[in-house]
Every structure is written in C-alpha cells, then in structure tokens.
Amino acid sequence: MPSKPSLKYPLSGAVLAGGRALRLDGMDKTQLRLGRESLLSRTLGILNSFCAETLISSNTLKQHPQGRIVTDLEPDQGPLGAIYSCLLKARNPYLQIVAGDMPFISACGLTKLWQERKDFDVIIPQTPDGLQPLAALYKQSCIPAIAKQLKMKNFKIRRFFHDVRVKIIICSDFPDIYPDHTFLNINSPKDLQKARSIYSKTN
Numbered sequence: 001m002p003s004k005p006s007l008k009y010p011l012s013g014a015v016l017a018g019g020r021a022l023r024l025d026g027m028d029k030t031q032l033r034l035g036r037e038s039l040l041s042r043t044l045g046i047l048n049s050f051c052a053e054t055l056i057s058s059n060t061l062k063q064h065p066q067g068r069i070v071t072d073l074e075p076d077q078g079p080l081g082a083i084y085s086c087l088l089k090a091r092n093p094y095l096q097i098v099a100g101d102m103p104f105i106s107a108c109g110l111t112k113l114w115q116e117r118k119d120f121d122v123i124i125p126q127t128p129d130g131l132q133p134l135a136a137l138y139k140q141s142c143i144p145a146i147a148k149q150l151k152m153k154n155f156k157i158r159r160f161f162h163d164v165r166v167k168i169i170i171c172s173d174f175p176d177i178y179p180d181h182t183f184l185n186i187n188s189p190k191d192l193q194k195a196r197s198i199y200s201k202t203n
Contacts, residue, residue: 009114012090013047014055015040015067016082016134017100029186030100034199039186041066043098046107050114053091057082078155079134084146087138099134101186103195109177113137113169121164125183127171132183133157139164 017030017040030040037045040056044066047054054067061069073085079099087095094117098105113123117137124136134157145163149155171178181198185191 008050008052009111010092011051011094011096011114012053012055012086012092013051013096013098013110014057014070014083014086014090015043015047015098015100016079017056017058017061018072018082032101032103032186032192034103034196035203039103040064040100042103043100043105046105046110047096047098049107050111051096055086055089055095057086074150077150080146080155080157081150083138083157084143084150087140087143087146090140093140095138095140097134097136097138099185102135102183103186103199104179104181104184105135106177106182109182110135110137112174112177116167116169119165120167122161122166123169124166125169125171125178127178127180127183129183131158131168134185135183 031038044054044056048066055070056064056067057070059071063069070086070089072081073088074081083097086097094114096110096113098110113125114137116123121139121141122136125132142160142164145160149160171182184195186195
C-alpha cells in the first residue's frame with residue numbers, strides 16, 4: 001500500500017457537503033459515523049493532510065474548524081454548480097473535489113490524481129461503475145466551460161469534458177491504491193449497511 005503524503009501541495013480540496021439524502025429520510029449524510037468521526041470530519045482530515053487549503057461546499061453550515069465554507073453562487077445547480085463555486089473561490093489553480101458521503105476515500109488515492117495532473121484540466125478516476133466526477137481533480141481553466149454549461153441549464157458534470165483536457169485514471173490498473181470499495185458512496189440504507197460491513201472488516 002502506498003504511503004500517505006508527507007507534505008502539503010499547492011492544492012485546494014473541497015468536500016461537497018450539500019444535497020439531500022432523500023433515500024435516507026433526508027438525513028445529513030456527512031454526519032453519519034462508521035467509527036468515531038463523522039464522514040465530513042474524516043474527509044476533511046484526509047484533504048487537510050495534503051491540501052494547502054480546504055473548502056466545504058455547503059449552503060447550511062455557517063462555519064467549521066476544518067475548512068472554509070463556500071456557498072453556491074446560484075441555487076439548484078447541483079454538484080456542478082458547487083464545483084463551479086468552489087473553483088471560483090479556491091486559492092490554488094487545482095481543486096480536489098470529494099463527495100461528502102464517500103467513507104473509504106484515501107489520501108494516497110487522491111494524491112495519485114495530483115501526480116497525473118500535468119497538461120490536463122480534469123483528472124478523473126474510472127472504476128467498473130464508470131467515471132467518478134465527485135472524486136476528481138479540476139483545474140480553474142475549467143471555469144469558462146462550466147459557466148457556459150450552467151448558462152444552458154445543463155447540470156450534468158461530464159457534459160463539459162469535451163471542452164477541456166481530461167485524463168482518465170483506470171483504477172483497476174492500481175489495485176493497491178484503489179480497492180474495490182474506494183468510491184462507494186452512501187445513497188440508501190443498503191449502501192450504509194454495506195459501508196458498515198466493509199468498515200467492520202477493515203478496521
């Protein structure tokens with residue numbers, strides 16, 4: 001298993017902590033716990049281990065000791081609008097995005113994206129389930145393409161990819177860095193049960 005990064009990079013990290021968990025009775029998924037920490041605190045801790053700046057995309061939180069709050073510039077634009085707002089507010093050219101409901105994301109898996117950034121605007125993992133746009137690295141050079149897409153009210157993240165330089169990281173090529181459950185996200189009670197089962201076996 002690759003070691004954790006030992007220094008901070010000139011990189012901003014952002015946890016997407018908005019969204020409503022409709023299939024989890026509307027609960028705040030970021031406050032779910034698999035161990036002692038909430039998902040939000042765990043993810044922020046990972047980003048803080050290698051990012052020079054950490055942001056929290058939220059329209060409800062007022063402040064948080066582990067990161068700077070960024071609210072959406074426009075309402076109801078989904079994760080793409082949140083990514084856009086964070087890119088505009090980030091103090092570094094690259095922004096590592098992580099959804100707030102991914103309990104098994106790792107520092108070594110995210111820093112692999114940073115290491116592959118040269119000459120690209122989006123560096124994105126791909127698993128057998130497809131691309132993982134909510135665990136990807138975005139450069140501020142994406143801002144014009146995203147702004148154009150938001151203006152057209154097209155909120156599908158991948159639609160702007162044809163206007164920028166994208167590098168896809170095939171996760172199966174790096175099994176030590178990306179175990180099968182790395183990008184598991186919690187959208188339903190079944191997902192939560194699965195996450196707790198994996199956590200109990202790996203901790």
